[in-house]
Amino acid sequence: MISKDVLINRFISYIKIDTQSDPNSSETPSTKKQWNLANKLVSELKQIGMQDVEIDENAYIMATLPANIAHKVPVIGFISHFDTSPDFSGTDVNPQIIENYDGKDILLNKELDIVLSPNYFEDLLQYKGQTLITTDGTTLLGADDKAGITEIISAMEYLINNPDIPHGKIRVGFTPDEEIGRGAHKFDVDKFGAKWAYTMDGSQVGELEFENFNAASAKIYVKGKMVHPGYAKDKMINSIYIAQDFINSLPRLETPEHTEDRQGFFHLSDIQGDVEETQLEYIIRDHDKEHFEARKDMMRDLVSEINSQYEREVIKIEIKDQYSNMREKIEPVMHIVDIAEKAMKALNILPIIKPIRGGTDGAQLSYMGLPCPNIFAGGHNFHGRYEYVPVESIQKAVAVIVKIAEITSEKYKER
Numbered sequence: 001m002i003s004k005d006v007l008i009n010r011f012i013s014y015i016k017i018d019t020q021s022d023p024n025s026s027e028t029p030s031t032k033k034q035w036n037l038a039n040k041l042v043s044e045l046k047q048i049g050m051q052d053v054e055i056d057e058n059a060y061i062m063a064t065l066p067a068n069i070a071h072k073v074p075v076i077g078f079i080s081h082f083d084t085s086p087d088f089s090g091t092d093v094n095p096q097i098i099e100n101y102d103g104k105d106i107l108l109n110k111e112l113d114i115v116l117s118p119n120y121f122e123d124l125l126q127y128k129g130q131t132l133i134t135t136d137g138t139t140l141l142g143a144d145d146k147a148g149i150t151e152i153i154s155a156m157e158y159l160i161n162n163p164d165i166p167h168g169k170i171r172v173g174f175t176p177d178e179e180i181g182r183g184a185h186k187f188d189v190d191k192f193g194a195k196w197a198y199t200m201d202g203s204q205v206g207e208l209e210f211e212n213f214n215a216a217s218a219k220i221y222v223k224g225k226m227v228h229p230g231y232a233k234d235k236m237i238n239s240i241y242i243a244q245d246f247i248n249s250l251p252r253l254e255t256p257e258h259t260e261d262r263q264g265f266f267h268l269s270d271i272q273g274d275v276e277e278t279q280l281e282y283i284i285r286d287h288d289k290e291h292f293e294a295r296k297d298m299m300r301d302l303v304s305e306i307n308s309q310y311e312r313e314v315i316k317i318e319i320k321d322q323y324s325n326m327r328e329k330i331e332p333v334m335h336i337v338d339i340a341e342k343a344m345k346a347l348n349i350l351p352i353i354k355p356i357r358g359g360t361d362g363a364q365l366s367y368m369g370l371p372c373p374n375i376f377a378g379g380h381n382f383h384g385r386y387e388y389v390p391v392e393s394i395q396k397a398v399a400v401i402v403k404i405a406e407i408t409s410e411k412y413k414e415r
Contacts, residue, residue: 001399002154004131004391011133011150011394012095013040014082015142020090021083021180028058028186029083029176035059037082041149041174048157050172058186061174065156065167073168073412077197078155078401079361079372080148081178084140085383094136103128108385109137116386123204123380124388131391141387143379147394148200149174151377154394155401167405168412171197175361181215181322184364196336196371198404199362205393206349207376210330210337212356212363213264213285214292215322218299220246220280222273222315239278242306242314243271246280249302262287262355264295287325287355323359329366330373337373339411343403349396352376375400 017037022030029035038059045053045063052064067073084090098106103125106116114137118124135141152172159165171194175183178201202209224239250266252258259265264286272279284299286292296319303317330337341351362372378393 001395002158004395007150007154007394007398008097008131008133008391010154011143011146011389014146014149015093015095018091018093019083019142020086021177022086023180028182030180030182031083034083034176038174038176041082041153044153045156045172048153049160050156056188059176060187062192063156063172065159065170065172067167067169068163069166069168069409069413071413073409074195075169075171075193076405076408077171077173077192077194077370078152079173079175079197079199079365080145080152080201080377081175081183081361082146082149083176083179083183084142084144084146085179087383088140088385089138090140090142093139093142095141096134096136098132098134101127101130101132106132106134108134112137114385116388121381121386126204127390127392132388133391134388135385137385140382140384141379141389143377143387143389144382145178145201145377147379147389147397148377151200151394151397151401155398155405158398158402159405165402165406166409168409170405173197178361181217181359183361184368187361187365187368189365189368189370192370194370196333197362197365198340198401199360199365199372199374200377200397200401201360201362202356202374202376203378203380203382204352205376205378205396206344206352207374208337208340208344208351208353209356209374210353211287211327212323212325212359212374213287214289214325215359216284216292216296217320217322218282218284218296219318220282220299220303220315221317222246222278222280224276224278224314226276236275237310237314238275239314240273240275243273243278243280245306246302246315250298260357264288264291266295266299284319285357289325323363324367326363326366326372330371333371336371339407340373340375340400340404343400343407346403346407347396347399349400
C-alpha cells in the first residue's frame with residue numbers, strides 16, 4: 001500500500017491551500033481561491049496517469065481510470081469536495097504531526113493554551129500508537145474533505161501502478177462549494193457517466209452511510225422602529241426583543257448540542273442586529289420527512305403569531321430547501337452498499353452503518369440519478385480548531401477504494 005510519508009506529503013500539500021467557500025457569494029466556485037487547489041488537482045491527476053482529465057468553467061473536475069479487464073463491469077465513481085467550511089478560518093493552516101500518539105493531551109498552541117484532550121474528545125483514544133495530523137489551534141485542518149481527495153488520488157495511483165488488480169472503468173470527481181450546500185448543483189451526472197458512486201466524506205474508520213438529514217436554511221428578518229429612548233413609550237419597536245421572542249419560542253432542547261442519532265434540530269448559526277433591524281440565520285435538519293416539514297411549518301406559524309401582535313408586519317422568513325435524505329434513492333440499489341461493506345470486512349474493518357448527521361454531495365447526487373453512499377475519510381472534529389486525522393485511517397480508506405474496485409470486478413465476472 002502507499003506509504004504514510006507519501007500520504008502525509010500529499011495531504012499537507014492540499015491543506016496548505018486555503019479553499020474556504022462563501023455562502024454569500026452567487027458565483028461558482030463561491031471563492032476564487034478554490035481554483036488554486038482545483039488546478040493543482042488537475043495537474044496531479046494527469047501526472048499519476050489518469051485519462052480524460054477535465055475541469056469545467058465552474059471548477060468541477062472529472063477524470064477516468066480505464067478498465068483493465070475484458071468482461072463488462074458497471075462504471076463506478078469516487079467523489080470528494082475541495083472546499084473547506086466557512087465556519088472557521090482555513091487561512092495559513094499549520095499542521096502538526098504527532099507520531100506514536102500516547103493517548104494523552106496534545107498541546108496544539110502553547111501561547112493560546114489550546115489543548116486537544118481525550119478527556120473531551122474521547123475518540124482520540126482509538127488512535128493510541130498511530131500518527132495524527134492536527135492543527136496548531138488557530139485554523140481548521142481541512143481533512144473535510146481533503147483527506148477524501150488524498151485517498152481517491154492515492155487509490156487511483158495505486159491501481160495504475162498495480163495493474164494486476166482487476167477493475168472496471170472508474171470515474172473520479174472533485175467538487176467546489178459542498179460546505180455551503182452547493183457542491184452538486186452544477187455536477188454533470190450524465191457526463192460523469194457512472195452507474196453509482198461513493199463520496200469519501202465521512203469521519204471515523206468504518207463509517208458507511210446511506211441516510212442523511214433533510215436540510216433547509218432559514219433567514220428571519222425583523223424590522224423595528226427606532227425612537228429616542230427618552231421619548232420611546234408606545235413608539236419604539238425593538239427588533240432585538242422580537243428576535244429574542246422568536247428564538248425563545250422554538251424548542252430549546254431541539255438544538256445540535258442536545259440531539260443525536262436521528263433526532264432533528266433547529267440551529268441558530270448567526271445573529272446580527274440593532275433596534276431598527278435584526279437578522280437571524282438558522283439551519284433546519286431532520287431525517288424524517290414529515291418531521292422536517294413540521295419544523296418548517298413551526299417557524300412559519302411562529303412568524304405569523306408574532307406579526308399578529310403588531311399593527312404592521314415586523315418579521316419575515318425565507319426558507320430554502322438544501323438537500324434531502326438519500327435513503328429513498330439508495331434502498332432500491334442496496335447492492336452498492338453491500339459491496340462497500342464487503343470491502344471493509346475483507347480488510348478487517350468493522351463497518352459502522354449509521355445515519356449521517358449532516359449531508360454530503362452524495363445526497364443531492366442520489367436525487368440527480370447517481371446513487372452515492374458515503375464512506376469514511378478518517379477525520380474528526382470537522383469545521384474547527386480541534387480537527388485531526390490519523391494517517392492510518394487515510395491508509396485504510398485508500399485500501400477500501402481499491403478493494404471496492406476489485407470486488408465490483410469480481411461480482412460482475414460471475415454473471
